[in-house]
Amino acid sequence: MRRFVMDEPILYLKSRAKNPSVTNTWAIIRISLLVFLLKLHSAFSEETNTAVEKESKLSHVENSNASIEEPTWTFCGTKRLSFIDVVLDANFSTSGSMAVGEECLLRPKCDETTGCNAPLHCFDFSKLENGSLEFSESRVVVVSPHRLESIVEDSAVQNVCAIVLFYAPWCTFSVQFARKFNALGRSFRGLPILALNLAESEPYKYILAYLPLVAFYYRGKTLFKFSLESSFEDLRDIVSNITGFEALPVNLSDPENEGPIRTERETSDQVFLAISVWMQQSSLKAFRACIPPLTFSTHKGSAGRVGVIGGSLEYTGAPYFAAISSLKAGGDLAHVFCPEAAAPVIKAYSPELIVHPLLSADATETTRAILPWLPRMHSLVIGPGLGRDPAIMASVKALIAEVRKMSKSMVIDADGLHLVTLDPSIVEGYRDAILTPNEAEFQRLYTKVFGAKATGNSGEQTKLLAAKLGNLVIVRKGQVDLITDGQNIIECNERGSPRRCGGQGDLLSGTIGLFSHWTNTAQTQVPGQLLAAYGSCYLVKKCAELAFAKHWSIHASQ
Ligand SMILES: NC(=O)C1=CN([C@@H]2O[C@H](COP(=O)(O)OP(=O)(O)OC[C@H]3O[C@@H](n4cnc5c(N)ncnc54)[C@H](OP(=O)(O)O)[C@@H]3O)[C@@H](O)[C@H]2O)[C@@H](O)CC1
Numbered sequence: 001m002r003r004f005v006m007d008e009p010i011l012y013l014k015s016r017a018k019n020p021s022v023t024n025t026w027a028i029i030r031i032s033l034l035v036f037l038l039k040l041h042s043a044f045s046e047e048t049n050t051a052v053e054k055e056s057k058l059s060h061v062e063n064s065n066a067s068i069e070e071p072t073w074t075f076c077g078t079k080r081l082s083f084i085d086v087v088l089d090a091n092f093s094t095s096g097s098m099a100v101g102e103e104c105l106l107r108p109k110c111d112e113t114t115g116c117n118a119p120l121h122c123f124d125f126s127k128l129e130n131g132s133l134e135f136s137e138s139r140v141v142v143v144s145p146h147r148l149e150s151i152v153e154d155s156a157v158q159n160v161c162a163i164v165l166f167y168a169p170w171c172t173f174s175v176q177f178a179r180k181f182n183a184l185g186r187s188f189r190g191l192p193i194l195a196l197n198l199a200e201s202e203p204y205k206y207i208l209a210y211l212p213l214v215a216f217y218y219r220g221k222t223l224f225k226f227s228l229e230s231s232f233e234d235l236r237d238i239v240s241n242i243t244g245f246e247a248l249p250v251n252l253s254d255p256e257n258e259g260p261i262r263t264e265r266e267t268s269d270q271v272f273l274a275i276s277v278w279m280q281q282s283s284l285k286a287f288r289a290c291i292p293p294l295t296f297s298t299h300k301g302s303a304g305r306v307g308v309i310g311g312s313l314e315y316t317g318a319p320y321f322a323a324i325s326s327l328k329a330g331g332d333l334a335h336v337f338c339p340e341a342a343a344p345v346i347k348a349y350s351p352e353l354i355v356h357p358l359l360s361a362d363a364t365e366t367t368r369a370i371l372p373w374l375p376r377m378h379s380l381v382i383g384p385g386l387g388r389d390p391a392i393m394a395s396v397k398a399l400i401a402e403v404r405k406m407s408k409s410m411v412i413d414a415d416g417l418h419l420v421t422l423d424p425s426i427v428e429g430y431r432d433a434i435l436t437p438n439e440a441e442f443q444r445l446y447t448k449v450f451g452a453k454a455t456g457n458s459g460e461q462t463k464l465l466a467a468k469l470g471n472l473v474i475v476r477k478g479q480v481d482l483i484t485d486g487q488n489i490i491e492c493n494e495r496g497s498p499r500r501c502g503g504q505g506d507l508l509s510g511t512i513g514l515f516s517h518w519t520n521t522a523q524t525q526v527p528g529q530l531l532a533a534y535g536s537c538y539l540v541k542k543c544a545e546l547a548f549a550k551h552w553s554i555h556a557s558q
């Protein structure tokens, strides 16, 4: 049984003519007339013909098909994707409607009125006298992304079909499929059967749902993409049915099928890159699903109550940024627990914030005063702007112990990380903790835990530290944010902003605080804390990028 997995968009062919036999007769008459006129024309103006040929080799295609009834294309899928859409659309997915399209394209006999069975009359490059040699032969042509784009663009106005394999030499499945595709290339003469090696193109340009992937382009549009489970014979027959090309006698076992696409796997660190791209895509999708819908049935606070423990006489901006970003990202209430000296200043920044001047150098008093508030918080962000007064640190340490008892999500940033570096045991084994170190903070903590500076692969270092601390989550901020729980790792490589003004880390910790409530409430396959961190890294970097594009010189408030 043929087994094809196809995704949108899928088109099917529907003849406009009510009576196909009448159309055929007219088509024959028109072709004969055209041939006669062309002969007449060439007899009188050979020079002009040569010039036209020079201008566009492909113009033959239009001429040769000029009198063929133009089919009406109807969508079976939902969306028409152009080539560029296909390669750049992050939502490019493997699922999709296939019902009618599959029937029409794959069934050998189809209803006459729909004309489904009619081949596409793809242009035959081997018939071009001065044609492109590369396509006139029977073989797979490995193309560059640029070349592929131009072929697809050219074909947009012509009757050209192209079958393109997206593959990578490090991908086991690509390598396993290579022989079949090489054989397919040898089976057809004059039909562009192309392959694009993703390892030799910009890795992030092609966000493909899976590898290898074969796409069938017709007139610059993707007709369908198919999976690779089908046998070589099925693949060959389908191509033949659709294109109208006759297959040459080729056996899959022929030694020539060893190339041009290699049938042996190459090792490469792009495997990690591909997994990373996939992880980012699926994480973003999963995170989006956690965003609570805006409905009239919710009440104040249900979208998130975030408590920020931070601030000092010197640093009032940091706790403000953390708290306000949790509100701006969609939270309902933001509380700030800070020293008395900082409270009026923070309050004056914004009437939205609920500010509690309850953080003091007396640990017992601080705990007594703040403890009643803690159960109301969905999550705590600890550290922005705290400063490093040892007595205040002791009070915060006592609060962390209380938060742990309540199993609440807790984001530890800035001076909170200083506290953790002094005594890692305060968070060790607490999987609801998310540490958000910048590079300097990461190095300090790593050195404390392992007794030596971090060297080697930064992803591995970060995983190692998270695992050592008992699989809590670490978000190592930088040009690429690394997010790990010691087992899984997700990168956030959004561009962000080249302006490295202070306060951007505070925006991040505030939104992670909020998002961890959302992801913990939702049922997610990716661990909730990781997802919250990824959603936040993505948001903050995207905002920074957009703000920078708009203002050029940005600061955290923007
Ligand atoms: N408006 C406000 O109220 C704000 C208040 N804030 C609050 O300030 C408090 C102290 O926080 P912090 O960031 O100054 O301390 P910390 O991270 O130890 O940096 C110390 C030194 O480490 C270095 N360094 C830093 N990053 C690096 C990197 N990526 N890669 C390499 N090196 C890096 C750098 O050293 P330098 O290059 O200057 O030698 C830096 O000077 C804290 O409470 C915080 O919340 C801020 O949130 C900002 C907005």
Ligand SMILES: Nc1ncnc2c1ncn2[C@@H]1O[C@H](COP(=O)(O)OP(=O)(O)OP(=O)(O)O)[C@@H](O)[C@H]1O
Pocket: 414, 437, 438, 439, 477, 478, 479, 480, 481, 495, 496, 497, 498, 500, 501, 502, 503, 504, 505, 506, 507, 508, 537, 540, 541
């Ligand atoms: N080189 C970089 N390029 C782009 N974005 C970056 C770069 N370094 C950090 N970021 C982003 O800036 C944000 C804050 O990271 P940063 O390293 O500035 O934290 P921080 O020092 O703790 O900030 P804060 O000033 O709030 O204390 C994060 O979202 C991070 O992804």
